[in-house]
Amino acid sequence: MATPYDVQGHIVAMGGGGFGGPSDSLQLDRYLLGLTGKSQPTACFLATASGEPPAYIELFHEVYGGLGCQTSDFSFFRPPTADVRGFLQSHDLIYVGGGNTKSMLALWREWGVDEILREHWTNGAVLAGLSAGAICWFEQGVTDSIPGPLTALDCLGFLPGSCCPHYDSEPDRQPAYTAMIKDGSTQAGFALDDFAGIHFAGSSEPRAVASLSTARAFWVSSANGVVTEQPLPVHKLN
Numbered sequence: 185m186a187t188p189y190d191v192q193g194h195i196v197a198m199g200g201g202g203f204g205g206p207s208d209s210l211q212l213d214r215y216l217l218g219l220t221g222k223s224q225p226t227a228c229f230l231a232t233a234s235g236e237p238p239a240y241i242e243l244f245h246e247v248y249g250g251l252g253c254q255t256s257d258f259s260f261f262r263p264p265t266a267d268v269r270g271f272l273q274s275h276d277l278i279y280v281g282g283g284n285t286k287s288m289l290a291l292w293r294e295w296g297v298d299e300i301l302r303e304h305w306t307n308g309a310v311l312a313g314l315s316a317g318a319i320c321w322f323e324q325g326v327t328d329s330i331p332g333p334l335t336a337l338d339c340l341g342f343l344p345g346s347c348c349p350h351y352d353s354e355p356d357r358q359p360a361y362t363a364m365i366k367d368g369s370t371q372a373g374f375a376l377d378d379f380a381g382i383h384f385a386g387s388s389e390p391r392a393v394a395s396l397s398t399a400r401a402f403w404v405s406s407a408n409g410v411v412t413e414q415p416l417p418v419h420k421l422n
Contacts (some may be wrong), residue, residue, distance in 0.1 A: 190387040192308035195342065197318035197384075199349040200282070203247045210247065211395035211421035213380055217253055218264045219310045219383075220276035228275040229257040232291055233283025233316035236261060240281060248279075260291055261303070269300045276345055277310045280317030283364030286329035286337055288316055298340055305342060315349045318381075322347045326361050334360040336370040343384055346373030353378045362411045365404055372405035373376070380418060392416040 196216055203213050217225050229244040236259050245255045258264065258271060265271050272278060279303060280288075292298050303309050311321065319325025320339050324346035327337040334356060336346070336419065348361040352382050357375075364370035374390070380399035383391045392401035403414040 191306045192386070193305040193307065194310045194312075195321050195384045196310070196312040196381050196393075197321055197343075197347055197349075197374070197376065198312065198381035199318060199351060199399070199401075200315050200353060200378035200380075202282070204243050208379065209395050209421075210251065212379065212393065213247065214391060214413060215381075215395075215421055216279070216310060216312050217248075217251060222276055224252060224254060225276040226254045226256070226274065227277040227279055228272060229255065229269030229279050229281065230313075230317075231257065231281045231283075233285060233288035234261060234281055234386055236339060244279070244281075245329065253277075260295060268297065269303075270293055272297070272300055273304045273307075273309070274353065275309070278304065280311075280320060282313075282315030282317060284329045285316040285320055285327045285339070289337075289339065298408065299342055302340070302342060304365060311342075311380075318349050318376065319347045322373065323350075324373070326357065326370065328363065336364055344371075346371045347382075348373065348375045348404070349378075351375040351377050351402070361394040361404060362413070365406045366407075366409065367412045372403070374416075375402040375404050377401065382416075392418040393421055394418045395421050 198265045221244050248255045321342045325339050326348040377399040379396035380394040380401045401416045
């Protein structure tokens with residue numbers, strides 16, 4: 185199993201579910217805030233992938249503000265400042281929401297956010313997200329950004345390998361991901377159920393965590409034409 189680069193920060197990629205949902209205990213959210221090492225951390229929400237809907241952004245402020253966090257968000261259509269680097273890097277946690285990964289990455293690259301976030305992570309920040317906000321950190325991700333069958337998408341490459349979210353909640357994810365890995369169009373990687381995440385901290389072995397007792401994580405790889413879904417030990421948060 186591949187491990188990431190030796191950096192100071194953390195990345196937590198989550199399969200789905202989302203803060204504030206009916207099944208969400210918010211334990212993953214508390215886990216993210218705990219990684220900052222701050223009693224009153226600052227968190228910035230990037231809702232780029234979903235087109236920055238006000239209700240989604242307001243929910244983030246409500247939930248994370250209720251967890252004792254100082255919250256903000258950054259809009260690329262109504263930017264609060266020209267100093268994108270300074271704004272984003274002033275936060276302990278950057279949380280990336282779900283949506284269209286391909287469009288999000290195109291916008292980020294135009295604004296230089298890819299390099300800003302890489303620099304921030306290297307210097308100790310916590311980067312996290314679900315769905316689009318999970319796969320974006322890897323070399324490749326399985327996405328529904330383009331209408332039609334699921335496709336592989338080249339992503340930021342902060343983390344080696346690939347990632348597939350919603351492994352339990354969307355029936356087409358598992359067969360699509362295993363087929364891509366079998367034919368070599370996608371690298372080996374992590375498959376994540378909703379309410380499960382994979383935590384990368386420097387060069388340490390990735391750690392699977394979950395806020396739901398049934399949520400799973402797998403390392404999916406292929407050898408000699410045979411695909412293996414290796415269940416990972418999942419630390420249940422409570």
